[in-house]
Amino acid sequence: MTASRKYAIVGLGVVAGPQPQRTRRQVAAEAVRRAIADAGLKREDIDGAIELVRGAGAGERAAYADPFPRILALPINFFFTVERGGALAALGIAAAMSFLDRRIASHIALCGVVDDWTRAQENKAKGFRGMVHIEKEGAWGRPLGDLRAFSHHSWMASRHMAEYGTTSRQLGAIAVAARAWACKNPEAKMYGRPMTIEDHQNSPLVVEPYRLLDLCLISDGAVAFIMTTAERARDLKKPPVYVLGQGFGEIIRELWWEKKNYTSMAVKTAKEQAFREAGVELKDVKCAELYDCFTGEVLFQLEDYGWCGKGEGGPFVESGAIGPGGSIPVNTGGGLLSCYHLADLTGFAEAVRQLRGEAGERQIPGCDIAMSTGHGGELLAPGMCSIHSCTLLGR
C-alpha cells in the first residue's frame, strides 16, 4: 500500500535573481511555463494547480488575486494554496499525490514565488532592513525588538553553543561549504564570489551570535514543478524523479514542552516516516538538501538525522564533511545561504537536478537518492519554528 515510486516530478521551472520589473504573479507564471515545457507537456495537459506560499503558521493570506493558472489559461479543475513556513514544497507534494492517487488530476502544476528582495529594497528606503514586510502585526515580542526569524534562530545558535561548546567558527564552516557549492552553480546569487572562514569571522555581527554570513539570502524568484503518475512519467521528455518517501514532525508536539527545540528540530517522526516509506537508510542518501535559513539549522539536522552525534556537529562540519568532496554533500546548489531563498523549494529544485544528472560542475556521481528538508512555520512565541519535513526523492 506504499505510495513510494508511484508519483514523479517530471518538469522543473526556475526563475532566479532579482525581478524588480515583474510582479510575483508574472514571475510565477513564467516558472510554470518553463516547468511545463521542461516536461515536454502542453498547457492543455495541466488539470490541477497548487500555489505554494511561505506563510507563517499564524496565517498570512494567499495572493489569490490573479493566480498563474488564469494567466497561463491552464484548463484546471482545482487551484488552491498550500502555506506553511519553509515546508511548502513538501506539503504541496503530499497534497498533489492525493489528487493524483484519486484520479482527480493527471498532471499538476505546483509553484512557489517570492519577491522578498524587491520588497526589502522598498523597506530599506523606509528605514527598515530585511523582511519586515512578512512580520505580522501583533506577534508577541515585537515591542521588545523581536525580529522573528533573526531573533529566534540566533537563540538556537546561542543555546547550542552553551550546551555543546559549538563555536562561531564552526558555524562559519557551514556558510563556507555552502559558498563553495554556490561557486559551482551559475544560477546561484553568490556564483563567482568565493568566501573563506576569515571572511565569515570578519563579517559584521547582526544578531549575535550570528554574523552577516550566517544568514540566508533574501531573494526574488519562483520554482515550479509538474507532478504526475509513474506510468505517465515514463513517456515524458525528462527522466522521472520519483517521490520515495515523506515524513513530517512538529515541535509543538512535545519538544517545546521539553525545551529541546532550541538545539533540535522535529526530525524524529519525519525521519522515521520518510525512510520507512522509501525503504532506504540514511547511508543511501547521496546528497542532502537541508533547510538552511541560518547556519545553525544545518548543524542541528546533521545531528538529528544522525550523520554525526548530538553535539558533534561543530567538529563534523569543520572537517569538511558537507562541502565539495565531503562524505555527505549538503546543499549542493548553495542553499538558502548562497544560492537563493525560496524556502524548501531551493533544496527541492537542486535535488531534482542532481537526480536527473543536470547539476553540471557540482554533479554528485551516481546520485540516485536525494533528500530535501523543510523547516519553519513560526507559530507562537517564544520562537517556535515548528514544522520539519523530510522528502526523499529518487531516480
Place this chain on the structure above:
Amino acid sequence: MAKSDNVRVVSDPYTKPLPNIDLDNQPFWDGLREHKFLLFRCKICGAHYWPKAYCRFHDNEPFMGNLEWTEASGKGKIFAFNIHHWPLHPGFKDDVPYVYALIELDEGPLISSNVVDIDPREVRIGMPVEILYEDHPNEGFTLPKFRPARE
C-alpha cells in the same frame, strides 16, 4: 524594598510596534499594568503555561475550566539570548546593541524579553533575572522586561 523599585516609567514618544493585546492574553496585559506577573496555571497539577494553553496532563472541562491566571514570581534564568546589533525596525535604532533573551521562569515556562540594566557583554546563559515593569503611561500598557536579579 519598595514596590516601585521594579517599575520604570517611559514617557518618550513611542515609535516601536505596539503589543498584541487580544482576548486570550488580556488578563496577562492587565496584570502587567498593575505590576503583577501572571501565568496560566492548572488548578489540578499546578503546571504553568505561557502563553495560555490547555493543560497537557489533565482534561480541562469545561474548556480550560481548570486553569486560571495566577500571580507568579517574575523570576527566572536566562535560557538563551542574542545581542541585536542591527535595528531592522527604525524604532530600535537608539537601542542597539540590545539583548533579547529567552527566560526560563522559575515556574517552568519560557518567555522572551529584553534583559536591561546590564552591559550586553556581561550577559550569560543561566544568569538569574527578575521582572522589571516598563510603564508606557501615554500608550496605556506595561512591557515586561527583565534585569539581573537583585538578592
